Amino acid sequence: MLRENLYQKRKNKMAVITELNSTLENSEFSQDMQVDKKHSPRKVNSFCSIRYGIAFIAHLFNFMLAVQNAALTITMVAMVNSTDHQSKVNSSVGLPDGPDKAPVSLPAKAPVYDWSPQTQGILFGSINYGMLLTMVPGGYLAGRMGAKKVSGISLLASSLLTLGIPLAANLGLSFFIATRVVKGLAQGLGLGGHFALWQRWAPPHERSRLGSISLSGIPLGMFMAILLGGIISQAFGWPFVFYTSGGLGCVFSLLWFVLVYDDPDSHPWIGISEKEYILSTLDQQVSSEERSLPIKSILRSLPFWSICLCSFSHQWLINTLATYTPTYISHMFKVNIRDNGLLSSLPFIVAWIVGLLGGQLADFLLSKNFRFVIVRKTVTFLGQLPPSILIVSLPYLNSNYIITITFLTLACGVAPLSQPGVYVNALDIAPRYSSFLLGASRGFAHMSAVLVPIIGGFLLNQDPEFGWRNMFFLLFAINVFGLIFYLIFGKADVQDWAKERKITRL
Numbered sequence: 121m122l123r124e125n126l127y128q129k130r131k132n133k134m135a136v137i138t139e140l141n142s143t144l145e146n147s148e149f150s151q152d153m154q155v156d157k158k159h160s161p162r163k164v165n166s167f168c169s170i171r172y173g174i175a176f177i178a179h180l181f182n183f184m185l186a187v188q189n190a191a192l193t194i195t196m197v198a199m200v201n202s203t204d205h206q207s208k209v210n211s212s213v214g215l216p217d218g219p220d221k222a223p224v225s226l227p228a229k230a231p232v233y234d235w236s237p238q239t240q241g242i243l244f245g246s247i248n249y250g251m252l253l254t255m256v257p258g259g260y261l262a263g264r265m266g267a268k269k270v271s272g273i274s275l276l277a278s279s280l281l282t283l284g285i286p287l288a289a290n291l292g293l294s295f296f297i298a299t300r301v302v303k304g305l306a307q308g309l310g311l312g313g314h315f316a317l318w319q320r321w322a323p324p325h326e327r328s329r330l331g332s333i334s335l336s337g338i339p340l341g342m343f344m345a346i347l348l349g350g351i352i353s354q355a356f357g358w359p360f361v362f363y364t365s366g367g368l369g370c371v372f373s374l375l376w377f378v379l380v381y382d383d384p385d386s387h388p389w390i391g392i393s394e395k396e397y398i399l400s401t402l403d404q405q406v407s408s409e410e411r412s413l414p415i416k417s418i419l420r421s422l423p424f425w426s427i428c429l430c431s432f433s434h435q436w437l438i439n440t441l442a443t444y445t446p447t448y449i450s451h452m453f454k455v456n457i458r459d460n461g462l463l464s465s466l467p468f469i470v471a472w473i474v475g476l477l478g479g480q481l482a483d484f485l486l487s488k489n490f491r492f493v494i495v496r497k498t499v500t501f502l503g504q505l506p507p508s509i510l511i512v513s514l515p516y517l518n519s520n521y522i523i524t525i526t527f528l529t530l531a532c533g534v535a536p537l538s539q540p541g542v543y544v545n546a547l548d549i550a551p552r553y554s555s556f557l558l559g560a561s562r563g564f565a566h567m568s569a570v571l572v573p574i575i576g577g578f579l580l581n582q583d584p585e586f587g588w589r590n591m592f593f594l595l596f597a598i599n600v601f602g603l604i605f606y607l608i609f610g611k612a613d614v615q616d617w618a619k620e621r622k623i624t625r626l
Contacts, residue, residue, distance in 0.1 A: 171321050175329075177375075183338070184279070184372050186339070186342050188365045190342045191365050194350050199233055199235075231359075237581045240577060251311065251566055263553075267313050267380070272380070282303065283367065284366075285303075313555075320382060321384065346468065402551075418550075429602045431565035434503070434565070434602065436572060436602075440591070441532045441535070466528075470529050475539055495612075500606060510530055511595055542610070552618055
């Protein structure tokens with residue numbers, strides 16, 4: 121009898137503890153993930169804070185990788201043409217006549233290759249073969265080893281391989297493709313791994329802003345690569361584009377190792393108040409124990425798949441713009457490479473500005489008590505549907521130069537609004553596994569970077585005139601499908617399989 125009474129008391133006590141843990145868990149992982157203001161330190165919301173410094177360094181990290189990735193986009197115009205086009209832009213918009221009036225030939229020492237549009241598509245996509253294989257492992261390894269090591273090594277390797285691109289091109293097409301694939305392996309580790317920073321550094325209500333600051337380095341890198349790539353190619357030859365971007369990447373990779381730390385606890389210069397603020401907002405989201413990934417639950421999660429499919433469709437838009445904007449402008453207006461670089465770069469500087477403002481907008485809405493899921497879906501919708509409509513309209517503009525450039529600029533400029541939406545959504549649904557999920561969703565989305573050049577090259581090779589129209593219609597269909605799937609199944613609350621189950625021993 122005594123044993124039964126003790127057993128019953130123990131059972132009742134366990135039930136009370138279980139109920140208490142459940143109550144605490146539900147409050148800790150509420151949809152908006154609010155922190156009890158009465159017990160949390162005062163918010164340190166200065167742009168001079170360490171976490172914003174980390175975001176700025178991550179911005180430069182993405183900038184360097186984007187420069188090295190996009191360099192081929194503009195240099196391809198010079199690599200496949202023995203003579204440069206005379207620009208139609210000056211006469212069409214009334215720019216003053218000058219040296220551009222006559223065609224300016226490229227430097228004699230710059231090699232030229234006879235590559236078909238389909239071969240060019242393979243070259244554009246070759247870097248993405250490697251990136252596709254390493255983005256998911258990059259996120260996982262960064263969660264285990266730290267983003268500092270994984271991303272720093274990847275940037276250094278990518279920079280060294282960028283320096284070797286001109287030599288690889290001279291050795292033959294196979295060497296060129298192989299070098300681009302290996303470079304993609306390095307970049308994939310970095311792009312997938314650097315997301316792990318925000319698992320440890322970003323308070324929930326600042327994820328949109330910090331993530332957008334980091335990711336907006338990508339359009340800025342594309343802008344600089346295309347703008348300066350055209351100027352450098354015109355003046356010194358296309359190989360110097362790779363020498364410059366590779367050299368700068370080597371220097372910055374060293375700065376990365378010095379300035380970046382994986383979490384606030386290990387940072388030597390962070391203030392006590394900022395450290396306490398960050399840790400107090402994240403202490404219920406990051407498990408202190410090593411836990412195995414719930415792979416089956418992840419694969420069955422519709423919110424996770426909605427992130428993957430929407431990211432894939434949005435990246436299809438981004439990769440089409442990044443890969444084919446210079447080629448499309450060259451095809452439509454026959455501009456020389458310097459003018460092509462100027463016109464092709466305009467959309468990406470607008471995208472950089474909008475990307476920074478988009479994160480501010482999302483966090484502003486969150487501060488006004490809009491639900492996380494509403495904010496994520498709203499900015500994703502704005503960053504995906506309007507650009508798709510603008511792009512699909514291009515074939516019907518009758519080669520109007522001003523309207524074409526305007527539409528391209530608006531489409532590319534509005535697209536980064538999705539950055540504080542679908543791209544940071546994994547931090548909402550599974551903070552404990554966010555480094556892996558961000559790498560996985562980004563890796564899935566990056567399949568588009570492999571498919572866009574292959575399909576685009578095939579369509580343009582089959583029918584140069586209607587190929588552009590078919591490419592843009594395909595883009596529109598993919599974007600609408602991915603967006604609708606996300607709007608239906610996307611969530612922003614922590615999923616059951618991502619919550620920590622506390623075990624209490626008596």
